[in-house]
Structures are given as C-alpha cells and as structure tokens.
Amino acid sequence: MTDIVQVPAISPETKGRSLFQLAALRFRRNRAAMAGCVMLALIALFSFVGPFFSPHSYDQVFPSYVSIGPSLEPRPDTSTLQEVMESVAARARVTLEDFKVEGEAFTATVSSEEPIDPRATRYFDRANEFEHTKVVATEDDGRRLKLEGQVDREYFPFGTDSNGRDLLVRVMLGGQISIAVGLLASLVSLGIGVVYGATSGYVGGRVDNVMMRFVEILYSLPFVFLVVVLVVFFGRSFILIFLVIGAVEWLDMARIVRGQTLALKRREFVGAAQALGLTDWQIIRRHIIPNTIGPVIVFVTVVVPKVILLESFLSFLGLGVQAPLTSWGALISEGANNIQSAPWLLIFPAIFFVVTLFSLNFVGDGLRDALDPKDR
Known part of the structure; x- marks a missing residue:
C-alpha cells in the first residue's frame, strides 16, 4: 500500500511595508492631523x-461703501437709492424731478435753468450705485433730460x-x-x-x-x-x-x-x-x-x-x-x-x-x- 504524501498548500507571499508606508498609515489614522x-x-x-x-480686486475702492458690515444682501438697499440719486444730481448741478427703480433698471428726469450737457451722465456712472447711464429723451431745448441706466448691485459678505x-x-x-x-x-x-x-x-x-x-x-x-x-x-x-x-x-x-x-x-x-x-x-x-x-x-x-x-x-x-x-x-x-x-x-x-x-x-x-x- 502506497503512503499518500500530503503537500502543504503554498500560501501567497506577504507583501512587506516600508517604514515610509507604515508612517503614512499611522498618520492617516490620526483624525486630528487629517482634519488639519x-x-x-x-x-x-x-x-x-x-x-x-x-468680481472685486484687492485694491478696488468703493467710496459709497465705506466700513459697511458683513451681509449676504446686495448693496445698495433700494430704500437708499432716492437719497443717493439726489446727492449725485446735486453734484451734477441739476434738479432731480422724478426717479423710479424697476428691478435692476432705473429712470430719472433731471432739469436745469440752462441747457444740460449730456456728458453730465458721467456723474451718475461715477457713483458705485449706478452704471450705464444714458440720455433717452431731451425736452425744453435741452433743459430737461430723461435718463435710463442700471443699478449696480455689489455683494460684500465680509x-x-x-x-x-x-x-x-x-x-x-x-x-x-x-x-x-x-x-x-x-x-x-x-x-x-x-x-x-x-x-x-x-x-x-x-x-x-x-x-x-x-x-x-x-x-x-x-x-x-x-x-x-x-x-x-x-x-x-x-x-x-x-x-x-x-x-x-x-x-x-x-x-x-x-x-x-x-x-x-x-x-x-x-x-x-x-x-x-x-x-x-x-x-x-x-x-x-x-x-x-x-x-x-x-x-x-x-x-x-x-x-x-x-x-x-x-x-x-x-x-x-x-x-x-x-x-x-x-x-x-x-x-x-x-x-x-x-x-x-x-x-x-x-x-x-x-x-x-x-x-x-x-x-x-x-x-x-x-x-x-x-x-x-
């Protein structure tokens, strides 16, 4: 009778780890370090x-928004636009007769005793609150202008x-x-x-x-x-x-x-x-x-x-x-x-x-x- 010799199964070789791999493994297990x-x-x-x-650069200055607090709401507030428009009209040496805001657009009517230079719209664009101001109608021999433009909304989360x-x-x-x-x-x-x-x-x-x-x-x-x-x-x-x-x-x-x-x-x-x-x-x-x-x-x-x-x-x-x-x-x-x-x-x-x-x-x-x- 022939004896049956059992050959032990060859186990797969265990792959070793380098010191760097062991250090990386210990580091990954450190929750505070991984959170850091x-x-x-x-x-x-x-x-x-x-x-x-x-949209802003680190040196861009907004004169209308000096030391304002953090907020997720857009600036300017609609309730303050009337006052801002009157201030801009005073700098342009014209009288504000009418001002309306509808969404992101505004319309305004300004007048003066003398004919108004259309380049006066630059005063409105210089303000941080308004942009793309243009003359849409001229009345009374240029002494009254109707303006249209956009309200420039800015966000300052911090x-x-x-x-x-x-x-x-x-x-x-x-x-x-x-x-x-x-x-x-x-x-x-x-x-x-x-x-x-x-x-x-x-x-x-x-x-x-x-x-x-x-x-x-x-x-x-x-x-x-x-x-x-x-x-x-x-x-x-x-x-x-x-x-x-x-x-x-x-x-x-x-x-x-x-x-x-x-x-x-x-x-x-x-x-x-x-x-x-x-x-x-x-x-x-x-x-x-x-x-x-x-x-x-x-x-x-x-x-x-x-x-x-x-x-x-x-x-x-x-x-x-x-x-x-x-x-x-x-x-x-x-x-x-x-x-x-x-x-x-x-x-x-x-x-x-x-x-x-x-x-x-x-x-x-x-x-x-x-x-x-x-x-x-």
Whole structure:
C-alpha cells in the first residue's frame, strides 16, 4: 500500500511595508492631523483660487461703501437709492424731478435753468450705485433730460474696510502673503540650518566650537532691531520679510540637526562609509542629512506657524508688507484699531489666522507621532 504524501498548500507571499508606508498609515489614522490637512487645503484654495472668482480686486475702492458690515444682501438697499440719486444730481448741478427703480433698471428726469450737457451722465456712472447711464429723451431745448441706466448691485459678505475695499478679497490676499512667507522662510531656514548643523556636528572639534559660538552670537541679536535696521536700509518689501525671518529661524534648525548628527556619526553605517573612502561631504550628503529628515520634517511644521506669527507681528508693528498689499497680521492690526466701530475687520482675518495655526500644529503632532521610532 502506497503512503499518500500530503503537500502543504503554498500560501501567497506577504507583501512587506516600508517604514515610509507604515508612517503614512499611522498618520492617516490620526483624525486630528487629517482634519488639519483638510483645513489647510481649504484655506489654501480660498486664498489662492478664490480671487479668480471674485468680481472685486484687492485694491478696488468703493467710496459709497465705506466700513459697511458683513451681509449676504446686495448693496445698495433700494430704500437708499432716492437719497443717493439726489446727492449725485446735486453734484451734477441739476434738479432731480422724478426717479423710479424697476428691478435692476432705473429712470430719472433731471432739469436745469440752462441747457444740460449730456456728458453730465458721467456723474451718475461715477457713483458705485449706478452704471450705464444714458440720455433717452431731451425736452425744453435741452433743459430737461430723461435718463435710463442700471443699478449696480455689489455683494460684500465680509463687509468693507475703512477705505471702502472688499474685506473678503483682502483676507484672500492676506492668506496668500502669510502662507507664502511662512513656506518660503521655512525653506530658507531648512536649507541653511540642515547643512550648517550637519557640517558642525559631523566635523566636530574646533570647527564645531567656532560654528556654534557664531550661532550663539546671532541668538543674542534682537530680532526686531535687526528687522528695523534692514527695513531702514532696504525698504519694506515682501522678499526682504521672508529672507530676514528665514535668516533668523535657521538657528534653531541648525542646533537640532547638530544634535541628531552627533548621535548619527557614531553609527556603524557611518564607519562603513569612512572605511570605503567617502569624503566628509559625501557622508554628510548621503548618510547624515537623509537620516535627519524625520525630526526636520516635524520641526518644519512647527517653524511654519512660528514664521506666520513673526510676519504678523512685524505687520502689526507696521514693518511688514506695504499697502495696498496686506497680510493677516496687517488686517488684524487694522481691525484692532477699529474694534469698537467695525469689529468684523478683526474677526474675519483672526478666524482664518487661528484656524491655520491650529491646523499646522495638528499636522505637526501627527507627523511627530507617525515618525517616532518608538512607535515603529
């Protein structure tokens, strides 16, 4: 009798996951971090894409709508059009005899003791409430004109500022400036700090001592004083702001990377690279810097909100971007000066500012937990 040999079924190979995939999986499971990412994406879309869908520009002034409150109703209110038309007629030096509004169209009759120049219709179009005004009939040898035109409806969901500019578009522009300064200044500090810290920590000895003493000297310089000096010499500009902030923020980055490098240069793979004859710069570029990416990424998420706060602080002091450009900090400064008469000037930019900072902090906490070696 022949024994039957049972061959065990071959199970399919289990596909492994890389450390990056495991970190990404842990990050996606963090609800607060994912909510922060969603909010940052929405704020970025609002700031950078929103102006393309707005009929107003950030520097467009509406003299008839100065410091009006937020509302979803169109402006102007029909009940105020009679008063506005009388004011425009007085500026044109004519007498308003009749005025009617039907839907979006209006008709008016004006008169004067002298023949009226038809170009007087320009006075009506200069007002924010009316547009496309034209003469449809001339009576009494030109001393009486019948006019027709359109009522120009405008929407200001966030209200307007003290100069009559749409606050919604101003908040969008402020988001562009603040987010751009935060990202660019963080990249500047990242590029300088990582290379400087890795070089100092790996070379060690007197070079490390001199480089760290230089960092401590820069730490002792007052940040605001440095900014004031640079603004006096070079003037206020967007490029100067992120260069100044980035040139100061790299100090923390350099010290963190140096500490990581001191621990890494005693590892076996660094000794193997030295035995293979790699130069110091090759070891720093290929082995030291890539192995500090985890802590660096987490620190960048902390630097970005810190840089936005610094830029807002400078704008609050009047050292930020120049008008008509603006940032969230400049808008908050303006709102703080008008908080009693126009509180919406402070509320709306402050909401976007706070939500952005909270979201960045949540994302930073999520990345820290995902990249923590103890959780692997």
